Amino acid sequence: MSAGSRATYDVVRVRKDFPILSRRLAGGDQLVYLDSANTSQKPQSVIDAVSEHYQVHNANVARAMHQLGTESSQAFEEARDKVAAFIGAPSRDEVVFTRNATEALNLVANVLGLAQGDLGVRAGDQVVITAMEHHSNIVPWQLLCQRTGATLRWFDFDDDGRLDLSQLDELVTERTKVVSLTWISNMLGTVNPVSQIARRAHEVGALVVVDASQAVPQMPVDVATLGADFVAFTGHKMVGPTGIGVLWGRRELLAQLPPFLGGGEMIETVTLERSTYAPPPARFEAGTPPIAQAVGLGAAIDYLSELGMAAVAAHEREVTAYALARMREVSGLRVLGPTEAVDRGGAVSFELAGIHPHDVAQVLDSRGVAVRAGHHCAKPAHTRLGVQSSTRASFYLYTQPEEVDALIDGLDYTKRYFGGS
Amino acid sequence: MSAGSRATYDVVRVRKDFPILSRRLAGGDQLVYLDSANTSQKPQSVIDAVSEHYQVHNANVARAMHQLGTESSQAFEEARDKVAAFIGAPSRDEVVFTRNATEALNLVANVLGLAQGDLGVRAGDQVVITAMEHHSNIVPWQLLCQRTGATLRWFDFDDDGRLDLSQLDELVTERTKVVSLTWISNMLGTVNPVSQIARRAHEVGALVVVDASQAVPQMPVDVATLGADFVAFTGHKMVGPTGIGVLWGRRELLAQLPPFLGGGEMIETVTLERSTYAPPPARFEAGTPPIAQAVGLGAAIDYLSELGMAAVAAHEREVTAYALARMREVSGLRVLGPTEAVDRGGAVSFELAGIHPHDVAQVLDSRGVAVRAGHHCAKPAHTRLGVQSSTRASFYLYTQPEEVDALIDGLDYTKRYFGGS
Amino acid sequence: MSLDMLYQEIILDHYKNPHHRGLREPYDAQVHHVNPACGDEITLRVHLDRDTVADVSYDAIGCSISQASVSVLGDLVIGKDLDEAMALQEEFLTLMQGHGKVQPDEDRLEDAVAFAGVARFPGRIKCALLGWMAWKDATVQAVARRAATASAAMEEES
């Protein structure tokens, strides 16, 4: 982190924007929220944007022609502009609002299964994922394969949580129709070399889907140069509301794909015999969209943009490096994933010898330290590492080093609590 | 409306709960919001419930074991309890949260298309809808029929907007697999005899899906006695947030149906080779759900319950009767749908001779009166009546007779505006 | 915003007495466009004579704005050079998407300047553009078809 950006990034000031961070828990403990990879906290500006929308502008979009309807539609479409600009989308029409990242990934898998012609996934085709995917980037492809007769294959990863790229040419072949992978693992923290994999995929004519659920919140993203054809992410992990996610897709691909869900907004004309469909993004947004949530996501993007994503990424790197260093001091602690803050996001999963993650999390919680215990929706990654579950601490733009200290103190206490009796 | 309930229903007091209703529009006009069938306004208590959730309790659900996670999960599941109680669901596990009614209807159509065995819709089967459906209850069934080779059929309706039940035995036959119909039409306002149609459907072994998007907001609902197998509705039309809808389904049916979307939360266990799925409702709720929106919907249900749905329905009937009476005074105005407030909801669509609905709505809007112009996502119903589009005024629990007067004055002005030059 | 800013006298005149209405022969391309928000529809034909827009004819259902707009379009482009007509379409599009901040050139757009106020009513911009987008679509198709016929003819000759 350069001295320049350090000077401008003031985490103490940032924390004041998040009302929940000053909350006292049972017993008067100060909240130490280290579960941001699960969901992020929300700044007051996002909360206010949602409230204000309901209080002043609320109306349905697109179909309402009155003043409130116009205001609401503008606010909703402005949010689409903000998302497009934030991720460097060449066109606003490439931004589809969904419920969450999960729906975005299912949307792609479904329409590829339904597509006629070259884009369609069919029996004999192959879909390639990785062993470190979130369930939301595994199950949709399993369902697609079951429904079409395609075959699912996957990249393995090594003990440090790095993808085994020696398999690249052998896994991604002429038979590959889709390669779908996470940019940053929510369990291991690994940042994957998306562009390199995308290059190979495109060589063999496969489409590339990127699960950017952990990436878009943490670092500057430019979909135009990433090499992906589709990118999915979710509002609630990037200081935005729940109930909204995004699918970005290349315009010419979206234009060729059939609809996913049917209903209001996604049609051109409807008769009882047959319907025709609107162009993207409307084609993929059936029914009343998450309007107030889009407005909230727009406010979240404003917030992130004001901090600057480069500064957010630098802060994340710095906190993660500090946490990894301090974790090395804890005997019996084994980090699952890269142990250095290089090509690494701000989620650190670990084992504590002889103590089940539930019990670790419970003892930490009794001290106000909120972490996650379990498989973090990445059971295959745990299986690969031979562990049944783990504890995960994850950091974000409001995390301070003192909170990492509280975690380490809590881990020491946990060992005493279970070891001592 | 009985004198008793009139005494307890104080619309002036109710209006104070909705901040937007005191808003001034361009030119200083008072807002006259007659577009509630499109989306309803929100009381402060709902807006506050959402804000407070983000400010104090925000965390992901189910998978978080810390204090915030516990609070958030409890708030989310309490919302499910509230929905179940509000609609008389025999079990909370029958309540599935979706993005909106549209997704709920698509969910049913999709899983019936995917189901093995008796429940599955296959080539040669028939699906029956009505000619007055919202596009969201037409297109999902068209897509299902295209994908499976089943055939779509529909009930016609008469010039008064009443379903032609003489077709019942001929339309709903042994070949019928699903009957899906709206309870209250969002365009015509007709209340359909759901139980009678459901009885016939069940005689022939068909499933019954009810689109209750306009019904649940307007009247007491008891799914246990309705006769339906699935019921869909949407939060934003019942003073709740956008971004959330509900699918209710009979427990034994949901338990037999395959998943719709795949991902986090809906699984039991995942390996890269195969996954098994959680029981309902989780099986149908992939990914991070609309948490804050569920909390908001719970607050909306509290609000409606406090008013009492019988009182809400009585108020709706009274305002609609008054509006229909006053509309009869307007020469050149033709109501599309039942002209008496009998078996009728609070949406009144109409034509004004020689003036296009866009122009009617525009002139009304210039006076602060917000109505909808177009086909209201019910193009086939317009086609059936030989009109290309219409103007719709729709009322809700905060509508006062004075607002109907403002509408009528606005219509007179509209005629002068376009007729006078 | 006042209603009269939207419903200029010129617009109401065209609405009440639309020009060029009714589908006519001959034509090189016909399109059908719909405004999905409201269901307004137009069927529009374009006939080209070399590089000149020889005729535009249409059948449409819609509001005052969409009806008047296609009437004005006909007045403006019929008889014009193809490039010039396309340029006018561009100008009209820019005007509509200008949030009311674009100053229209009355010498070029003629009666179409009356639509300047529509740009301030976002709900109505699609109404004003319905006919113009249909015209552009039909014209592009007509030009493409002519090119295809020409190259087929050349191949036959060779």
Next chain:
Amino acid sequence: MSLDMLYQEIILDHYKNPHHRGLREPYDAQVHHVNPACGDEITLRVHLDRDTVADVSYDAIGCSISQASVSVLGDLVIGKDLDEAMALQEEFLTLMQGHGKVQPDEDRLEDAVAFAGVARFPGRIKCALLGWMAWKDATVQAVARRAATASAAMEEES
């Protein structure tokens, strides 16, 4: 809420020295249950001898609460009459779902009363119930299987 309310001494003892662990023969039914939230797993076998719970054996991975809970379960139901064991399962379920407001009967639930505090930690209730739900499932299957065998035998005789 204090940690010690959750981690009662009895619970930690059972966790460190679990009873009845390891899968044993003979058995009438075996089930595999998973807590999807965390991935904790149990394989559990039930052996019935007429109307008595003759044995409960298991193999499980999980946290202190889930491990201790199945250990306590074994102590409580092995050797008991089937109906009585089922009633105890009901009582334990009621205790867990009682939001900490149910007063457990120590004479009946014995060591299982130590789990009363778990009911106040909603995130851990599923941990405490994992083994008990597996046991109920296995027992119901064992009874059903016995009934099926009996009726098959009767058919053969008749």
